Amino acid sequence: MTPEERQHHRTGPVTLRGPLRPTRTTDQQLLEQDGPAEWAHKDPWRVLRIQSEFVEGFEALAELGPAISIFGSARLGEDSPYYGCAIEVAKGLVDMGYAVITGGGPGIMEAGNRGAQEAGGVSVGLGIEVPHEQGMNEYVDLGVDFRYFFARKTMFVKYSSGFVVMPGGLGTFDELFEALCLMQTHKIDLFPVVLVGREYWQGLLDWLRTAVVDGGMANPLDIDLMRVVDTAEEALEVLREYTGQDPAAGEVGGPVGDPARAAAER
Template sequence: MSNSSDEGVAQRGAGYRKGPVLLRGRQIPQQTTDQRLLTRSEGADWVHTDPWRVMRIQSEFVEGFGALAEVGPAVSVFGSARTPRDHDDYARAVKVGRLLAEAGYAVITGGGPGIMEAANRGAVEAGGLSVGLGIELPFEQGMNEYVNLGINFRYFFARKTMFVKYAQGFVVMPGGFGTFDELFEALTLVQTHKVTGFPLALVGRDYWGGLLDWIRSTVVDRGMVSEADPDLLHLTDDPAEAVAYVHERNAALLAEEQEATEELERAQAAAAAPSEP
């Protein structure tokens, strides 16, 4: 997700979004809502202000849940906002978006430029649903023109919840810190079983290969993760392979869930049946 909010690329004239409010020029504030939330307050003023801030946070979750509840099967695509339109990664992301839409998935991104725009573009050009989850940033980024369902968030944590809750998997393109953040959050949720399975495909062997090598050697060797954990990530250069992996893994997970549900129902029925004399 992706995002990626990690890269400060401004789309001049697109405007600065603060919740539902559009600001430009000198109206753009010096601090984001996230910055104000995380600032160490002096004195006890926070006792009076933070409880009210909770109401705003709650509203972001309510609005996000309401807007995305009927999206249907979806996949989140993350990657850099800095990727230019003439880059190979942009072309790959367009193909990822198109193939996901053709496979029946809505495409969810961070709604910004670069990889996000490319994936949204591919989804729209294939006639699919293109979703953008924007974020308030200290520079103008704006929602890209290929988003046909967009939501702007003040808080990163509310936005990140939407990326996970309404997606059946992630396709992660090359990106920076924001992309890393989203990737490892999703990976942690799968590893700790906070979500029941979640296919994660990385596109770009030259970009992600070194990271996976480090995980498989240094991280595994020091016992920080299990030997099986790196297998939670599927690495490829081919957008079609990435989409096929997500789709096939989803089908397998759904079958496993269905089988587990039916087994539980049979066990409950057997337990509830009267015993023979």
């Protein structure tokens, strides 16, 4: 058996290798179309598994305290300037009194966890079952593996006081727009969303402000929920500006947001 065939696959707390690795993820099995009555035999039992993921996540993170999530590409390694930037952002967050949450994987996620751990802070990884699972990076101190994306997303939103979003792909976009949608629809309180890397993000922001806002499909205030910066220190300064609080003094955890946006909405 080749090393590739021996790659492990994590499904919740279970690790599968070799011929036992499944060909489909748990999310695929949940969302696929079964036979006419197949759902009646499978889906009610899946509800219990979903429930257990929420219970395990809530239990693991309930006493975490104030935290900021860092998102970004799993494909950017130590040779990328954004990897070093994510380390510095994480260290700064720890100095501000925050725990750091990432997706627990490689690349920018690893950098975020590494910075938090090296600064002596709490380094959290929320992993997900994917076809080519790579497991938690070595810098995660508190790790929770999820089968279902929606359970994992709930943990990111519930336990984060803000998002720092480094350059990334579809998974990074997913988390970014999920947060923006929840704030736009008042499902969650406003919190800071900081985009790092103006050159990378500017094209997207320009498109949102022209095709989307000028087309009447979004309020310009919704786009202003995002702040774009170029350096770790600028990102940290935006977070200080948004919160206006001292996390080290125990004054973090309440609603945070952009006062100008809140006033405009009123």
